[in-house]
Amino acid sequence: MSRWAWGVEPDLDELRGIARMISGSDDFEEPVPFDRVRLPPPRLAVPEAWKEFAIGEARARAERTYGQAYRDLIRAYRGDFACAPDLVALPRTETEVEQVLEWATAQQVAVVPRGGGTSVVGGVEARFDGPAICLDLSRMDRVVEVDQVSRAALVQAGASGPALNAQLPGDLQLRFFPQSYEFSTLGGWIATRAGGHYASLHTHIDDLVESVRAITPAGVWESRRLPGSGAGPSPDRMLLGSEGTLGVITRAWVRLQRRPAHKLSASVRFASWERAVAAVRELSQSGLHPSNCRLLDAAEAQLAAGGDGEHAVLILGFESADHPVDAAMARALEIAGGEVGGVRQDKEWKGTFTRMPYFRNAFPGMGKVVETFETAVTWDRFPALHAAVMGAVDATCRFAFVYPDGPAPYYTVSLPAERGAEVAQWDALKARVSRILLDHGATITHHHAVGRDHRPYYDEQRPEPFALALRAAKDALDPAGVLNPGVLV
Amino acid sequence: MSRWAWGVEPDLDELRGIARMISGSDDFEEPVPFDRVRLPPPRLAVPEAWKEFAIGEARARAERTYGQAYRDLIRAYRGDFACAPDLVALPRTETEVEQVLEWATAQQVAVVPRGGGTSVVGGVEARFDGPAICLDLSRMDRVVEVDQVSRAALVQAGASGPALNAQLPGDLQLRFFPQSYEFSTLGGWIATRAGGHYASLHTHIDDLVESVRAITPAGVWESRRLPGSGAGPSPDRMLLGSEGTLGVITRAWVRLQRRPAHKLSASVRFASWERAVAAVRELSQSGLHPSNCRLLDAAEAQLAAGGDGEHAVLILGFESADHPVDAAMARALEIAGGEVGGVRQDKEWKGTFTRMPYFRNAFPGMGKVVETFETAVTWDRFPALHAAVMGAVDATCRFAFVYPDGPAPYYTVSLPAERGAEVAQWDALKARVSRILLDHGATITHHHAVGRDHRPYYDEQRPEPFALALRAAKDALDPAGVLNPGVLV
Structure with missing residues (x-):
């Protein structure tokens, strides 16, 4: 690297x-x-x-x-x-x-x-x-065991996306493709509650994790492999999002999927952003569970999907290893309304998607400051949030994930750099937009995690007694406070 | 009562x-x-x-x-x-x-x-x-606010199933029907991670909760209403399953569904239990997400569904407020194989289901000891678990919930009472079967919670560092240790 x-x-x-x-x-x-x-x-x-x-x-x-x-x-x-x-x-x-x-x-x-x-x-x-x-953890990158009956694998935390999938047998895959797929690791995904490939339903790695093993200063934390449980608060859900503060995740059992045999993709154009948002809301509440449901505003569609700069574009995808998805796609397009741009057997959007970060390598040299803000908010609050963000900064917007009760909007903002002052520019931008997110009832992060950059807003967002509980848990597991200081607690 | x-x-x-x-x-x-x-x-x-x-x-x-x-x-x-x-x-x-x-x-x-x-x-x-x-909490039973756009409602914790649904407008429902539906409350469901109406996908109340508010001795714990978030470990997931030990849940925002317009139900008979299990496993991994997928062994089918005592019976159901479910049912029946007993527009199994506990009222008087054991286990471990339980006690079995990586088997055991010694009989039965569950890699509870009866097995099941963390969290929130002593920590 x-x-x-x-x-x-x-x-x-x-x-x-x-x-x-x-x-x-x-x-x-x-x-x-x-x-x-x-x-x-x-x-x-x-x-x-x-x-x-x-x-x-x-x-x-x-x-x-x-x-x-x-x-x-x-x-x-x-x-x-x-x-x-x-x-x-x-x-x-x-x-x-x-x-x-x-x-x-x-x-x-x-x-x-x-x-x-x-x-x-x-x-x-x-x-x-x-x-x-x-x-x-990058040397601990092996798939240790595969249970083909239950469709699950025990994987070391340092396995990157490609390394993990390459070691799985036959047509089994994790089917979790974050934009960082090429380099990011299973342990990192779990520690940060990463968002993956599915635009709806199993959006976060959380849902694909069957059990987690971590080394803490207070001993080995290993949950039982279970398809479901109601035995107390979930131990896995406490490590999911712990960002290296409670222990070092060393391996996990993850749920696998068969490679999809049926895939359809379609794009729909909308002259009105509001109509597009309403269509996506109805889709999110339909129970159709599209695997892809990316709404790009007109500017974003022009940059990322060859749009005309005037129409918002919705990219819809359905996939299944078991059954045809034509009826689901047909119903989804009916709900969407808009102008359908053709249904395809497949669409290799993921290649472009994972190449995007490489383009960013040119920004420091050319004098461009860029930041993305990803959040989630309930549908009732989205219009006010969106107006506030778009009114405050020069942004493009897409929905990366959608839920029945709200979208996960993703804003990309770029500024001409004042050379030498980019960090201050970035910090000011971060503060400005983060304030808007918090004030409009959104989350400071949907899938990028908290880290040190989101910390002040995270502190404000979380319930105070929960902060007390988390701090106490941290003190019990890591009494010397050596694990990733400054993050979360 | x-x-x-x-x-x-x-x-x-x-x-x-x-x-x-x-x-x-x-x-x-x-x-x-x-x-x-x-x-x-x-x-x-x-x-x-x-x-x-x-x-x-x-x-x-x-x-x-x-x-x-x-x-x-x-x-x-x-x-x-x-x-x-x-x-x-x-x-x-x-x-x-x-x-x-x-x-x-x-x-x-x-x-x-x-x-x-x-x-x-x-x-x-x-x-x-x-x-x-x-x-x-039973006096705090109001629906406080409904957000029809995001399809969510703010409900007080003491609302029972019927009270909650009766206060919702139009065709919106929570669609969460545990067997205790008539009396159990939203707060209880959240505190115990109750299992509801859906046999697959959104099986636990966990997935229907948008935010939770609780009173703790250390202050008010209220999470933000969010459709999804990656900001640290989920605060809601710490209250889900906390069984009254961390705080008193007073209200929650829950996700609503439209009443289904399309419903189909079918039953399938199997001469072989093993074939039935294999069929259900394949169904659970198909991505079809049946709303009902109850497999009853031959004895259970005879008791509960008019079976012949020789065939296992699978009851399959699909429902949707948005689209026809015929294709999903057809594919499910194709996967199931077996002998299809007719597809119906609807089936009022829930009435019988929620009346079952009333029958039990006769048991103390007639001298019958009964207990149910509900668990979850990965598919690879299920055959050994099942053989061990059925070999040890006289039980019937059903699957109440199924996951891609394993079923949630539910065993009903009854014994003739030794009058006056029923508690000791029950305790011995509980210990015997619980030991089998633990030894076979299953969970001590899938949706009945831990309470005081499952406590020794829960202690054995959970990761020790997690127990340390939970105890520390409890001490921070409830320093006098007054909240539900003896449960979880």
């Missing part, structure tokens, strides 16, 4: 080309080369017992300093690695994870668990005082 | 008739009349400030001593009210709930929250030393 970009180190000429295509200008600033970055000397030496799985080398530290927020990209681009971890542990076994937690607890050194490092909320950055260990 | 029976005080002649019908005998023991029951004098006087909403009267205390386990019935039948609450608070407002919690915390007096009192796991019984207040 590049120390600053999405994916491996990008070719600068290619980025210049993308920048020119987008901006029409040759103005392009190059990233600070690695030999000139500001990386503080490590405050920790690799303990003797960890020699086989830990490193303190500068490049390894730099590559694991940040996540993938624009705020991260621009700092790395400019060579600022002030909050680099002091050493990187790459455990191969749970025993090695335990060794790290024991040592860190005894030494009171912070541990930041890391999967694919694709956090866009400052969730994997050592943004605190004192030394830090990056606990990189 | 009767002090011992399901529903209002039953007519004894009617019970004699039922007993004779079932046992063929006239042997019938009458319940100990109220003037001869053993009810200890109250250890608490009603505080002056609670005069308008609390009572210490003997009958009110007796009626709220137990839940509805057979273990409860038989004790009440025999006049044993040793663990009656010392006073009954019937708050009309959240302020009155707060008053009770404040006083109880200051005085270190236990509070047992109660909805419809239909717990079958000892969840609402003051089975501990020291005085107890029964906090009966």
Whole structure:
């Protein structure tokens, strides 16, 4: 992975080309080369017992300093690695994870668990005082066991999307495709309650998890494999979204699906945004459960789906491994109304979707600040929220996920950069839109997690007694407070 | 409500008739009349400030001593009210709930929250030393607000199934029909993670809850109304299943459905139990999401559905407010194979289903001990579990809920009573079958909750660090430990 970009180190000429295509200008600033970055000397030496799985080398530290927020990209681009971890542990076994937690607890050194490092909320950055260990789970990436009868697999937390699916047998898949699919890991998905492939029904990884195993400073947390249970509050639901603060997720049983044999896709155009929203609301309440139900406003449709800049576009998809989906699609199109742009057997939108982050690599150089705001809100409150966001900033909007009681709108905002002041610009933008989300009854995050960037708004959103309970739980499991300090509690 | 029976005080002649019908005998023991029951004098006087909403009267205390386990019935039948609450608070407002919690915390007096009192796991019984207040929520039973756009309603926790639905407008319903529907309440459903009407997909109340409000000794816990969120571990999921130990749930926003316009029901007979199980497994993994998918073994089918005692019977149902369900039913029947017994427009199985508990009222008198064991287990482990249960006790089996990764089997066991020793018989039966469930990787409860009866098995089932976290959360919210002592933590 590049120390600053999405994916491996990008070719600068290619980025210049993308920048020119987008901006029409040759103005392009190059990233600070690695030999000139500001990386503080490590405050920790690799303990003797960890020699086989830990490193303190500068490049390894730099590559694991940040996540993938624009705020991260621009700092790395400019060579600022002030909050680099002091050493990187790459455990191969749970025993090695335990060794790290024991040592860190005894030494009171912070541990930041890391999967694919694709956090866009400052969730994997050592943004605190004192030394830090990056606990990189990427070597624990195996599918350990598959239960073909129950359609479930036991998978190590460090498995990325492609690694996980490649190890599954026959036509079984997880069918969970977040935009970060190429790099993000199962452990990261669980820790952050990631949103996946399905626009409705099983939207979050939460629903695909059968049991979770985590190493905490207070011992091993492993829930029973169960299809369903009513025995007390769900242990899994406490780890889901815990963002590395309660324990280090090392493996999980996940529910698998057969590869779909029946797939249909269609796009519908709407001259009126309000009509499009009403159609999607009715669809969300129909019980048809489309696997894809992405509504793009006219500007977003122009950028992402070849739209004319005047029509909103709804991309509908149904899939099944078991039965034809023609009747479901026909009924969905009937509900949608609008102008149907043809029904296809399949549509390879996922390729484009997962390539999008690569384009962003050109933004720091060309002087473009970008941020996305993803949220969820009930239908009754959506119009006021939407008007407020669109009135405050220059944004495009899409619905990434829809529920019977509300959509999950996703706003993309970009600004011309004031070179050198991008972090301040980004912070101001984040504060401005986040305030609007909170004031309109929306959530500070639907699937990007809280991290350090959303923390003030999260604190405001959650019930105060729940915060007390979570803090107490954290203190019981991690009495030294070494796990991902500053996140959630 | 009767002090011992399901529903209002039953007519004894009617019970004699039922007993004779079932046992063929006239042997019938009458319940100990109220003037001869053993009810200890109250250890608490009603505080002056609670005069308008609390009572210490003997009958009110007796009626709220137990839940509805057979273990409860038989004790009440025999006049044993040793663990009656010392006073009954019937708050009309959240302020009155707060008053009770404040006083109880200051005085270190236990509070047992109660909805419809239909717990079958000892969840609402003051089975501990020291005085107890029964906090009966039944007066807080209003639908406060309806959002027709997002299809959601704000409902007070004490609303029973019928009360809740009666207050909803037009064709909107909660569509959540547990067997206890007639008496159990929204707050109870949430506190115990009740299982409802849908055999697949939205099986538990968990999925129908948009936000929850609870009064805790540490303050008001209220989550935001959100269709979905990824902001940290879900606060609602911590209250779901908390069984009155973390706070008193006072109201919740729940998701509503339109009344189904399209309904189909069919029954399928199988000569082989194994083939029936395999068919249901394939159905559960088909993505068809039947609303009803009840598999009854041959003995259960004979008792409950007019079966011939040799064939297992699968009752399949599909419903939709939006679209015809014929294609789904046709495909389901194709998957099922077996011998199809006719497809009907509708089937009023729910009437019978919710009348079943009334029959049980005859058991204490006729000398019959009964208990049900409901669990969930992955498909790969089901055959061994089933063989072990059926080998150990004389049981009938049905699947009440099915998931892609496993069924939720429900076993009914009955024994001839050794009169006077029924509680010991029941306890021995509970221990024997619970041990089998735990040893075979199943859950101690799928939808009946933990209460006091399942507690030892629950402790064994849950991950130890989770128990630490839950205990810490409890201590933070309820430092005096007054909320439902002995349950969960």
